[in-house]
Amino acid sequence: xxxxxxxxxxxxxxxxxxxxxxxxxxxxxxxxxxxxxxxxxxxxxxxxxxxxxxxxxxxxxxxxxxxxxxxxxxxxxxxxxxxxxxxxxxxxxxxxxxxxxxxxxxxxxx
Amino acid sequence: xxxxxxxxxxxxxxxxxxxxxxxxxxxxxxxxxxxxxxxxxxxxxxxxxxxxxxxxxxxxxxxxxxxxxxxxxxxxxxxxxxxxxxxxxxxxxxxxxxxxxxxxxxxxxx
DNA sequence: TTGTAGTATCTTGTCATGCAAGATATCTTG
DNA sequence: CAAGATATCTTGCATGACAAGATACTACAA
Numbered sequence: 001x002x003x004x005x006x007x008x009x010x011x012x013x014x015x016x017x018x019x020x021x022x023x024x025x026x027x028x029x030x031x032x033x034x035x036x037x038x039x040x041x042x043x044x045x046x047x048x049x050x051x052x053x054x055x056x057x058x059x060x061x062x063x064x065x066x067x068x069x070x071x072x073x074x075x076x077x078x079x080x081x082x083x084x085x086x087x088x089x090x091x092x093x094x095x096x097x098x099x100x101x102x103x104x105x106x107x108x109x110x
Numbered sequence: 111x112x113x114x115x116x117x118x119x120x121x122x123x124x125x126x127x128x129x130x131x132x133x134x135x136x137x138x139x140x141x142x143x144x145x146x147x148x149x150x151x152x153x154x155x156x157x158x159x160x161x162x163x164x165x166x167x168x169x170x171x172x173x174x175x176x177x178x179x180x181x182x183x184x185x186x187x188x189x190x191x192x193x194x195x196x197x198x199x200x201x202x203x204x205x206x207x208x209x210x211x212x213x214x215x216x217x218x219x220x
Numbered sequence: 221t222t223g224t225a226g227t228a229t230c231t232t233g234t235c236a237t238g239c240a241a242g243a244t245a246t247c248t249t250g
Numbered sequence: 251c252a253a254g255a256t257a258t259c260t261t262g263c264a265t266g267a268c269a270a271g272a273t274a275c276t277a278c279a280a
Contacts, residue, residue, distance in 0.1 A: 005119070007115065007265085008114025008117070026229080039205055039212075040213070043267080043269080045267085049266080050266085070275085070276070071228045071274075072275085090214060092115070093214075096116075098149070103126060104126055117267095118237085135259095136258080153240080155240070158259060162259095179246095181255095181257045182246085182257075184257085
């Protein structure tokens with residue numbers, strides 16, 4: 001899978017997944033792979049910086065959880081601004097995909 | 111339109127357009143904008159380097175045309191390898207879009 | 221009790237690529 | 251002749267995904 005296609009879509013994916021419920025980083029990596037049927041992979045080294053960007057932009061908010069047993073987890077929840085952004089990005093993505101399809105279209109019709 | 115979405119798709123667009131018929135750079139810029147309904151824009155400063163990459167990879171081949179009147183144009187035609195690559199990239203794109211849709215899906219159902 | 225594997229977060233450096241900005245040259249039109 | 255359109259090309263920059271590795275704790279087996 002060409003890695004370049006992913007550009008800019010990871011934020012959209014994260015906001016979508018966090019829009020459903022609170023999640024922590026390691027969990028998100030697995031969720032992406034599972035939900036995409038293994039077609040989409042995001043490394044954790046990629047994920048965390050994206051989460052920091054989203055946090056800095058005010059789209060998500062973190063919360064540490066220190067369980068009695070197990071490694072501490074940093075849970076992220078989406079903010080209201082994050083929900084707005086998710087909507088905006090989703091619309092933008094769909095428009096882009098439609099625009100690209102309009103170009104590939106004739107190829108598909110052959 | 112988030113510029114990042116375009117990443118990696120320009121080669122696919124070029125190979126698709128050149129797969130239809132021979133075209134020159136300046137013409138391609140206009141074709142992309144027209145075919146996408148103005149939703150997709152590619153600058154010529156972006157286009158030419160992509161064409162060189164495709165040429166170097168053997169996916170397209172250039173031909174200069176010096177008309178009696180008018181600025182010289184460099185026409186590109188697609189090669190057999192280019193057609194293969196176009197098919198490959200198209201399939202990859204569709205798979206990627208499907209994978210992303212699988213993640214956005216629930217959002218869309220709401 | 222040691223070592224190995226799993227869970228979980230984080231950082232650094234690198235690479236690819238789209239873009240802005242500008243250069244160049246020719247043709248057309250007023 | 252000037253201005254704008256046509257057409258190609260180059261340089262430098264910013265962004266972001268990734269590889270690779272560091273850290274640290276837990277769990278389990280030998």
